[in-house]
Each structure stands twice: as structure tokens, then as C-alpha cells.
């Protein structure tokens with residue numbers, strides 16, 4: 001009788017190390033450990049952050065004998081495209097990515113006449129449990145690494161540089177951390193990613209910090225930490241309700257940090273960075289779109305360095321939460337403006353391609 005043995009490869013706990021996880025000094029040390037001259041790290045970094053290439057064949061300034069090893073060791077593939085959907089004549093492109101362990105995340109590239117914005121994920125899933133959000137319903141799978149976050153931007157930059165997005169070759173100008181996840185719950189990796197995004201080549205992509213927006217549901221200690229980083233990124237607070245009673249149910253972390261505490265942290269952030277804080281407010285029909293709530297919000301924000309982004313909710317299939325009526329949306333805007341608060345209704349790019357966070361991953365059965 002012969003026993004059948006099945007060999008199960010040990011599951012890697014972490015994504016492979018990538019140069020985007022490392023500072024320039026760390027990259028030089030890593031290259032030296034591989035027996036190469038430290039300046040090879042600069043060359044390798046320029047291929048990645050300036051030319052967006054990971055193809056050893058194209059790295060003709062590196063010795064042919066070293067290229068494959070350097071790329072394998074410091075530029076492992078981190079994201080595999082599972083599905084790509086475009087709309088708006090190709091100007092909006094949403095990609096569902098599979099990570100090394102099968103976790104799914106998504107990023108969206110949006111091209112406008114004057115800018116290209118990329119919306120990136122910072123976690124696979126999300127642990128914040130907001131009841132109106134598809135990602136929140138699925139829970140947190142895991143934190144993404146710095147390089148996994150950065151790779152989403154590099155993929156977009158590569159597509160733009162290669163003229164794959166209608167409108168001619170272009171560059172990414174804005175990054176919003178508004179894909180899957182609560183960025184400040186994955187603080188270290190997100191700050192690493194922001195640094196890679198803003199540092200000029202060869203260290204990073206050289207995108208202006210003013211074009212970077214980090215969103216949060218209101219993790220107060222992390223907001224204060226972010227203010228002290230010396231990175232003038234825009235802070236976006238997903239408020240969604242001006243009163244604790246409702247916010248406790250819409251954004252459960254509110255039971256830990258109340259509206260007043262979150263807004264105080266936002267004003268401290270504005271004072272330190274001199275950056276206008278963005279208040280995100282998903283308008284949900286008959287839930288948080290009453291005029292009295294607009295008035296309450298207006299009173300809380302009046303006179304502050306703030307801008308309100310109203311987001312017509314993109315309903316999740318089968319969900320009771322849906323977008324406000326147009327007349328209620330207009331009334332909400334008017335009430336806020338009557339308090340002198342700057343407000344815009346966010347354009348709902350990508351709506352017809354499951355634009356709300358988490359929906360593309362939620363609709364894909366092939367996880368794992």
C-alpha cells in the first residue's frame with residue numbers, strides 16, 4: 001500500500017520585498033548585499049519610477065549578467081490584473097488586482113482635461129464596517145505593503161506613458177487614497193507609499209504632495225501623527241453625518257472618536273499643514289440628507305479651512321442604501337452654502353462600472 005503524499009508549499013506571510021518598500025539608502029544596501037555597486041540601486045530605481053519598466057531587457061545601462069537577479073530580488077511582480085473595465089470613452093479605467101496571496105484590491109484611473117487622478121486601495125478589504133459600503137461588509141483581509149500601494153500608481157503611470165489611455169501620453173498628477181481600506185489603519189505602509197509618491201526620482205515618482213489626498217473615517221491619533229509628518233497632503237475626513245447619534249451607526253468607529261473630536265483633529269491638521277481639509281459626505285436618501293442636518297453641518301464647519309465634497313451614494317446591489325433625490329441634494333447644497341461653506345457635488349465617474357469602493361471585487365467570484 002502506498003501512501004500518497006501531497007507537498008504543500010509554505011504560504012508566504014508577506015508580499016516579497018520590493019524596492020518601493022525601501023528608502024534610497026536601504027535600496028543601496030540591498031544592492032550591495034547582492035554583490036553589486038550601490039549606484040546600481042539608483043539606476044534600477046529610475047527604471048521603475050521614471051520609465052515604469054520592470055523588463056530586464058530594457059535596462060541596458062545595467063550589466064546583462066546582473067539584470068535578471070536585480071529585478072527578481074528588488075522588483076518582483078506584486079499585482080496581477082484580473083479584470084479591467086473602462087468607461088467615459090476610456091478616460092475612466094478601473095482595474096481589479098490580485099495580490100500574491102489571492103487577496104483582491106482595486107484602483108481607478110480618471111483622466112480629466114487638466115489632470116489625471118488615481119484612486120488607490122490601501123488595504124484588501126476594510127475593518128471599519130460602514131453598513132452602506134460593500135468593502136465594509138466583507139471585512140478586512142489584510143494590510144497592503146507600501147510597494148503594493150505604490151505599484152497601483154506605477155501601473156497607471158505606465159499605461160499613461162504608453163499612450164494606452166485616450167488623450168495622448170500623460171502623467172498621473174493626483175492620488176487619492178479612497179479605494180479599498182482605511183488608510184490610517186495601515187499607517188506605516190501608507191506613509192511609506194506617500195513618501196515614494198512625492199519623492200523625486202530616483203527615490204520616487206515626484207508627484208506634488210499637494211496632489212495627494214489621504215482619507216480617513218476619523219482615527220484621531222493617526223490624524224495628529226499625519227500632521228506631524230511634514231507632508232503637505234490633503235486630509236479628507238469621511239464624516240457622512242454631523243451628529244453622533246447617526247454617525248455611530250453609519251461610521252461605527254464614531255463610537256470611539258466622536259464628531260467633535262474628529263473635527264478638532266481636522267482643524268489641528270489644517271493649522272499645522274495650512275491645507276484645506278476636505279469633508280466627505282455620502283448623501284444617502286432619507287438617512288443623512290435632511291436640511292436640518294445640512295444646517296448642523298454648516299454650523300460645525302462655518303469659518304474653518306474646509307471644503308465639503310458631497311458624494312451621491314452609489315448603491316450596492318441589493319442594498320437599502322441609495323442616493324438622495326436630486327431636489328434633496330440641491331437643498332442640502334443650498335443650506336451648506338448659506339453658512340458660507342464651500343461645497344461641491346463630486347462627479348460620479350465610473351458609476352456605470354461599479355464605481356463605488358469594493359464593488360468590483362465584491363462582484364468577482366474568483367477570489368483565492
Ligand code: SF4
Nearest residue numbers: 126128129130133136
Ligand atoms: S466606507 Fe471606507 S472606511 Fe467605511 S467600510 Fe467602506 S472602505 Fe472602509
